[in-house]
Amino acid sequence: MSETPEDAAPPPKQAKRPLWIAVVGLLLGAVALWGSSQLVWFAEFRDGGVRGTVLYTEIGAQRAVALVPLALLALAGTAGLIATGGWPRRVLGVVLAVSGVAAVWLGVVGGSLSGFADGLPVAQLLGARGLAILGGILVVAGGLAAIKGAGRMPRLGAKYSAPGTKKRAAKDPETELWEALSEGEDPTATR
Helix, strand or coil: CCCCCCCCCCCHHHHHHHHHHHHHHHHHHHHHHHHHHCCEEEEEEEECHHHCEEEEEEEHHHHCCCHHHHHHHHHHHHHHHHHCCCHHHHHHHHHHHHHHHHHHHHHHCCCCCCCCCCCCCHHHHHHHHHHHHHHHHHHHHHHHHHHHCCCCCCCCCHHHCCHHHHHHHHCCHHHHHHHHHHCCCCCCCCC
């Protein structure tokens, strides 16, 4: 029985593509979350006493303290995604997807789109939250790609596996008999 194109293993480049797409998505998500943590998330005018009214600002690392840990989790997730395979990769994908949802939640909750006083850095306020939402979406996408392609993606050290394990598991007895005949051996001699 011959293999149909659907049963054939994908070429190595096609199998690696989902892994690198997920890794790049996670890296970009981590960079976006860290960048968002360095931008202004809160700004208001306060009475500065003798100095008059002053602009008070807080960056994302002060206002939404989970941004930096979520960025580090996404960064560590890239290494874990490359190193693992199978069900550990799926579990890691679930953790990454949940952390991405948390990052999106941080970007959405507590922000207003109107009612800003004149002189506030409105573009930076909205851009910081938008960057957090974008980073969260990228981390969710990377986690979902890890869940979906966990079985197809290559894993670290897979090329150093025992060479005969795949061949022995994939062959059925009928195929072995026909191959022995093709090689000129008597398949019934040893049985």
